[in-house]
Amino acid sequence: MNHDAYDDNYIRSILNGVKSIAMVGASPVNVRPSYFAFKYLAQRGYDMIPVNPGHVGKSLLGKPFVASLSDIGHPVDMIDIFRNSSHIMPVVDEALTLSPPPKVIWMQLGARDDAAAEKAEAAGLKVVMNRCPKIEYGRLSSEISWMGVNSRTLSSKRAPIPTQGMRLSLNRMSVGGGATTASDRAAKNKSEPT
């Protein structure tokens, strides 16, 4: 699995396939990225579970916080980890003890732990690193296009007007280049000694 550049179909199959997402590191502070990613994914119809031991007893957009993955008490499809790269491994270890385990481990934009990814993949899970599911959903649905972002997709179909809870079609034609090749080069440049 090449974790520098993902095929759109890989991301599409994950976002089309999962129904419930536990967000580790979700914040109740409404100006934090984890808060608005949580809110967006809930608006797009995902069953969201906020995981953060510091906020147990409170709730996020009506969903009660749980302290850890094992406290969720029912199966979840995807774990979205909103933590720094150095805090990923314990979350993956805990996810792998769940029964049944989640189908997908997703590490947020800026977060990457290749050893944790390898462990999850060895257990049959799909892994995405250093991406934001809100950005990817917005991109593949083209909802992100309002601010001039290259969705790298095309469609000749009329789009619906999004309403609360509506899942959008992600099945648009993919376009090459853009974020993929540019990010590849950036990743390569970053890893070379300077």
Added chain:
Amino acid sequence: MTDRLPGFSTLAVHAGAQPDPTTGARVTPIYQTTSFVFNDADHAASLFGLQAFGNIYTRIGNPTTAVLEERIAALEGGTAALAVASGHAAQVVVLQQLLMPGDEFIAARKLYGGSINQFTHAFKSFGWNVAWADPDDIGSFERAVTPRTKAIFIESIANPAGSITDIEGIAEVARRAGVPLIVDNTLATPYLIRPIDHGADIVVHSLTKFLGGHGNSLGGIIVDGGTFDWSKDNKYPMLNEPRPEYHGIRIQETFGNFAFAIACRVLGLRDLGPAISPFNAFMILTGIETLPLRMQKHCENAKAVAEFLAGHSAVASVNYAGLASDKYNKLARKYAPKGAGAVFTFSLRGGYDAGVNLVSNLKLFSHLANVGDTRSLVIHPASTTHSQLDDAAKVKSGAAPDVVRLSIGIEDKEDLIADLEQALSA
């Protein structure tokens, strides 16, 4: 299975656009409105906090303009784009994100005369200092780097003589210096050259030229290559430090590989204000649909006219990188194999006076200060676009007193050659 990826001409027609959600209109509508209603207070707060996808006010973004932005981002292979009122506005907005007062940037000496003025005079009053380098001598860029250097700026095909810049060589200097390379790709358009593929981090355009292509609308654009690591060494506080006006978010952390385009929009365009009109965005979008066809014809005609001039007894020299004998032909074959563009210069044996006579005798070429129109254009740079430079700077920038610049249109090439022939012998 990997899907087939659409090609450049398909993107020129489709990227960014889809049938209107409300009406089904197939062509992108002109959303000629200043503002957009909010669903409720929470929606408004989310939009103002950059938390939700949606429209607020046309100075910050507009649905017609967004289609233009995505289309050019797709054609350039960038992650995002921001359209503004003009090419000059694009340059101000880009550098505002990169430079603080007292900082420096390095610029190629061969640039559009208006850019030379903007960099030398207008930016000086902001405390942004330009250091000039010679695009034909990559070492001169290396030598100009100082600890305060924040960016390097070049043109891919350079005004006024249509010379070709070694983008990869200068990108390597930028990478070693840890600063982004900004490429003005106006004269090439992404059809001829895609600077991001050659190591550029940011691309700017005057959309007024070949992209719009019809000489009817002003516009400019900034394309984010998504390639630069803004967090490194905290050299770029606009991108890297918590923004007080947006509840302390860090732009690079929140927006990843399109952070630069977002900074240009929410810190640059929002506060400086040079927004493009949605009507202009619509006109330019319509132009872009035929960009590949027009550029083929522009380049074919330019080569024919340059060959004609090179063989004419009244002409002292022709600077067109598409000619096999030209100094820049090797670079043209590497960077612009589909054609060397349609803007070039030539000089007349009769000097300044012969240039003035030629311009007044032409019947089809229009004498005006623009390039990249369907119509063929002529200008005498020394007395117009480059007139504010002193004589030595005119020569260095390729606008010596005996030089005439042409922008070749998409008319029949035989008619263009006939017009030049009668004007040269009149």
